[in-house]
Each structure stands twice: as structure tokens, then as C-alpha cells.
Amino acid sequence: MLRNRLGVLLLTALAPAIWGTTYLVTTELLxxxxxxxxxxxxxxxxxxxxxxLTRRLPTGQWWWRAAVLGALNIGVFLALLFVAAYRLPGGVAATAGAVQPLIAAGLSAAVLGERFTVRTVLAGVAGVAGVGLLVLRADARLDAVGVAAALGGAAVMATGVVLSKRWTAPAPLLAVTGxxxxAGGLLLLPAALAAEGPPPAGLTAGNLLGYGYLSIVGAALAYALWFRGIRALSPTAVTFLGLLSPLxxxxxxxxxxxxxxxxxxxxxxxxxLASLVVAQVRPRRAAAESAVPTEAKTPEPQRS
Structure with missing residues (x-):
């Protein structure tokens, strides 16, 4: 069980690690x-x-659920992220976004009934402090709209992660990711056309390579790993892995x-790194409960 969880953690951690390459690809190729x-x-x-590839479309309530999750995890989140990036130095935006694990922990306690522990709070605060030391500069300026966008992006993404855990689709993982x-791309399309106009003519081979990398590796692969991790792990554990991106x-x-x-x-x-490790260490009681097969657990009495 421990080895299985470690394997899932490592695979899920690949997603924010891949997203951490976005800045380099954007500045050098796009x-x-x-x-x-x-x-x-x-x-x-x-x-x-x-x-x-999957030839699978949503059915029933998953039409609106996929739209909501796509907006939270991708469309609205990326829009707010870019607003923050434009109005704030990168260090300020990254530090504000690092509160996402704390927001996810609070939402998980309210929506999923997970425990909200002091250890989680301390690890979350340490994560924010660590990202601040890593990327924040002494001359960084603050902008109210930019800070609000960065915090809003963190809250939106945390909500998307928690709802993705609560709403488990019966469809294959790659289909749900698609x-x-x-949904997120269609939401962003009119905003991009209105704000930036049509795509520039004469894209270079480097531009196409960059866009191809961000789409195939940065989206199709990374989001599939991310959503797989959400299915197997707690939302709090998953969002702490997001701190790997600025690292x-x-x-x-x-x-x-x-x-x-x-x-x-x-x-x-x-x-x-210390906050990531502390956040992933589960109390013995929780680990023991998760190791008990579902059919061996005593069912709760039905309430009328």
C-alpha cells in the first residue's frame, strides 16, 4: 500500500513539475x-x-459537470493567472498562488469531511514562506487587482480539485480530461480573441514547437496525471504537490x-521541499483505515 501511494505521488508530482517548465518555454519559444x-x-x-482518441462524450449531468470543472481547473484559473502575471511581478503572483493547499484543505474539510489538522496548516504556511523566499524580490510592487486575481486563481483551482474528487466520472480518465x-479552451477562446485579436501570421518553427509542447505535454499528459492523482489521493495532498511548479x-x-x-x-x-514531505506524511490512524478493504468496513446504518 505504501509503495502504491508513493508511486501515485511521484506520477502526480510530474504534472506540476511539467507546468514548471511553462515559463522557460514561453519566454524562449513563444x-x-x-x-x-x-x-x-x-x-x-x-x-x-x-x-x-477516446471517442467518448459526456452523458447526462456530466455535460454541466464537465463544463464546471473545465472552467474551474482550466478556463477561469488560467484567465486569472494571466491577469495576475500581467499586473504583478512573477514572485508576488507565485507567492499568492501558494495559498492553494490551505484553501483546498479548508474546502476538503467542509465538502468532503476530511480532517483539517495543525500539521496541514503549518505545512501550508511553510510552503507559502518557502515560495516567497524562492521567487519574491525586495522591490516587488503590489497591485490590488493583481493580488485579487492571484488569490482568486488559487481559490478557483482548489475548488476544482475538491469538486473533481467529489464528482467521480464513470468514464475513462483520458475522456474526462479531454x-x-x-470546456476550458472554449471558455478562453472568446476572451483571447477579444483581448489579443487573431493569432499572429507567420509563426516560426520554434513557436509551433512551443505550442505543441504546451498542448501535448503541458496539457494532455500533465492534466491526465493530475486528475489521476486526484482520484487516488486527497485534494490537500495533491495541491501541495503544486508547489513544485515554482521550484x-x-x-x-x-x-x-x-x-x-x-x-x-x-x-x-x-x-x-520540507513542506511537501510533511504534507504527504499521513497519521498512522488514517493510513491504517485506508489499508482496510472497503468490504471489511462496517457499513453505516441507513438514516430515514
Whole structure:
């Protein structure tokens, strides 16, 4: 059981690690000042590809559920993320977004009945502090709309993760992932056209490579791993893994772009890793309960 959970954690962690490469791909391969176009081309083609592969459409209530989850996990989240990115330095946006595990823990307690522990709060606060040390700069300026967008994005994504756990679709994982990517992409499409106009003419081979990477690897693969993790793990455990994104982005900046790490960034990276480990360690009682087969558990009496 322990090995199985560790394997799921490692596979799920690949998703935010992949998302951590987005900054490098965007700055090095994509045309400038087209963030919403990048979001659309990241989500919509990937969703259509998964729909073509699975040949499975939603049925019944899953039409509106897929639309809601697609908006929360992808469409609205990415829109708010780009608003925050435009109005705030990257460090401020990333630090504000790091509150997502705490929001997910609170929602999980309210919606799913999970325990909201002091250990989770301490790990969440340490995660925010670690990301702040990792990416925040002393001269960072604050903008009320940008901060609100960053916090709103964290709340939207946390809500999407919790609802994804509560609403388990009977369809295959890749099909459900495709539904959400298409819904999120369609939601972003009119916003991208209104704000940025049509796609630029004469895209280079590097541009196409970047968009292809973000769509196939950054969306189709990463979101499939992410949603698989949500099915198997608690929403709190999954959202803590999201702290890997700024960690990977910083590491790539050091390795690929030659950016130097300060002592504060090193301390922040170690703090983020410590919070991740602490958040994933389950109390013995919870681990023992999860190891008991479902049929062996005493059913609760039916209430009239």
C-alpha cells in the first residue's frame, strides 16, 4: 500500500513539475504578449486530441459537470493567472498562488469531511514562506487587482480539485480530461480573441514547437496525471504537490538560463521541499483505515 501511494505521488508530482517548465518555454519559444492565445492553444487542441482518441462524450449531468470543472481547473484559473502575471511581478503572483493547499484543505474539510489538522496548516504556511523566499524580490510592487486575481486563481483551482474528487466520472480518465480541456479552451477562446485579436501570421518553427509542447505535454499528459492523482489521493495532498511548479521553474532558470541562486532562494527551496514531505506524511490512524478493504468496513446504518 505504501509503495502504491508513493508511486501515485511521484506520477502526480510530474504534472506540476511539467507546468514548471511553462515559463522557460514561453519566454524562449513563444511570441511575446500573447498569453491568452498560449492558454487556448494549450488546452483546446489537447482536449480535442483526447476526445478523438477516446471517442467518448459526456452523458447526462456530466455535460454541466464537465463544463464546471473545465472552467474551474482550466478556463477561469488560467484567465486569472494571466491577469495576475500581467499586473504583478512573477514572485508576488507565485507567492499568492501558494495559498492553494490551505484553501483546498479548508474546502476538503467542509465538502468532503476530511480532517483539517495543525500539521496541514503549518505545512501550508511553510510552503507559502518557502515560495516567497524562492521567487519574491525586495522591490516587488503590489497591485490590488493583481493580488485579487492571484488569490482568486488559487481559490478557483482548489475548488476544482475538491469538486473533481467529489464528482467521480464513470468514464475513462483520458475522456474526462479531454472534456475539461475542451470546456476550458472554449471558455478562453472568446476572451483571447477579444483581448489579443487573431493569432499572429507567420509563426516560426520554434513557436509551433512551443505550442505543441504546451498542448501535448503541458496539457494532455500533465492534466491526465493530475486528475489521476486526484482520484487516488486527497485534494490537500495533491495541491501541495503544486508547489513544485515554482521550484522547477527556478531550477530551470539556474540550469538553462544561467540565473544565480541566492542563499534566500536556496533556503526557500529547502523549505518548499520540507513542506511537501510533511504534507504527504499521513497519521498512522488514517493510513491504517485506508489499508482496510472497503468490504471489511462496517457499513453505516441507513438514516430515514
Amino acid at each position: 511570441p511575446p504578449d500573447r498569453p491568452l492565445l498560449a492558454a487556448v492553444l494549450r488546452a483546446l487542441p489537447a482536449g480535442l486530441l483526447l476526445l478523438a 472534456w475539461q480541456l475542451v 522547477v521553474a527556478t531550477a530551470l532558470g539556474r540550469l538553462v538560463l544561467g540565473q544565480r541562486l541566492t542563499w534566500a532562494q536556496t533556503a526557500g527551496a529547502l523549505t518548499v
